[in-house]
Amino acid sequence: IIQDNTxxxxxxxxxxxxxxxxxxxxxVVVTKRxxxxxxxxxxxxxxxxxxxxxxxxxxxxxxxxxxxxFIKEKPAGKxxxxxxxxxxxxxxxxxxxxxxEGDEVLRRFSKLLSDTFGSEFILGRLGGDEFGxxxxxxxxxxxxxITELKKYIAALRNSFNKSLAKDYSVDSLSFCxxxxxxxxSDLNFTDxxxxxxxxxxxxxxxxxxx
Numbered sequence: 001i002i003q004d005n006t007x008x009x010x011x012x013x014x015x016x017x018x019x020x021x022x023x024x025x026x027x028v029v030v031t032k033r034x035x036x037x038x039x040x041x042x043x044x045x046x047x048x049x050x051x052x053x054x055x056x057x058x059x060x061x062x063x064x065x066x067x068x069x070f071i072k073e074k075p076a077g078k079x080x081x082x083x084x085x086x087x088x089x090x091x092x093x094x095x096x097x098x099x100x101e102g103d104e105v106l107r108r109f110s111k112l113l114s115d116t117f118g119s120e121f122i123l124g125r126l127g128g129d130e131f132g133x134x135x136x137x138x139x140x141x142x143x144x145x146i147t148e149l150k151k152y153i154a155a156l157r158n159s160f161n162k163s164l165a166k167d168y169s170v171d172s173l174s175f176c177x178x179x180x181x182x183x184x185s186d187l188n189f190t191d192x193x194x195x196x197x198x199x200x201x202x203x204x205x206x207x208x209x210x
Contacts, residue, residue, distance in 0.1 A: 052125040054103055055110035063124030067134045067189040071182055079145035080136050080182035082189070083153065084196040085113075086204070087129040088174040096171060105173070108164055116156040142181055149179055176203040 050062040058066065070080055087109065094102040106129065113123050113131060122134040139145040157175075165173055178199030180192050 055107055055125045057110055057113070057131070058122065058124035060124065060126045063122065063126065063132055063134070064189055064193075066122055067132075067192070070134065070136055071186055071189055071192065074184070075136060077138065077140050078136050079139050079142055080134070081145065081149055081179055082182070082192045082196050083133040083135070083149065083177055083179040084126075084193070084200045085131040085133070085175055085177045086200055088176060088204070089172045090129040092171045093168060093173065105164060105168070109160070109175075112156060112159050112163070116159060117152060146179075146181065153177055153179070176200055178203055 050058060052059045057063075067082065074080075087105075090102065090105065093105055106125070109129075109131065110123070110125065113133065117123060117133055117135070120135070124132045124134075126132045135149065137145050137148060139148060160175065178196040178201070180195035180199065182192050186192055
């Protein structure tokens with residue numbers, strides 16, 4: 001009887017230990033999954049905080065922060081620039097075709113910016129129908145850098161005219177731009193933004209599609 005009881009106790013202990021082990025393993029797996037889910041959720045929140053939901057480009061706040069960081073760092077052997085884009089007659093799209101179609105126009109323009117400038121530039125939607133492109137080109141000579149930037153903008157306008165401008169010719173949809181080169185004396189992005197904004201305003205004053 002004693003031997004039987006001892007054997008029973010041994011089996012019972014083994015079963016209990018096995019059960020505890022299963023519970024521990026299950027707990028570890030669940031914890032890992034919860035951590036992965038939590039991390040994914042945090043990453044998702046961070047991404048939403050940094051990007052414009054409609055276009056996927058950087059939002060105004062994040063764009064300013066990134067541009068500010070570059071300007072303060074002042075990378076050697078490079079020319080930095082900021083191009084400010086504003087769509088002309090965009091309000092008429094909303095009035096004539098509805099806001100959903102207006103949203104689609106913004107997404108299409110964002111796609112044109114991405115296709116034209118690529119990953120070498122920082123792209124952002126700065127509000128409404130205003131967009132920004134911050135560049136850090138591997139060209140030290142300022143005049144050569146300006147020539148290169150003009151090529152990008154000309155390519156963008158060419159793509160725009162073949163797509164959005166053509167589709168909304170009745171609404172005379174177009175865009176203006178103003179580009180400012182970052183100078184050594186610039187302390188922050190606000191200085192550069194204001195110069196580009198002034199050039200953009202002059203372009204609008206002189207006529208659309210400048």
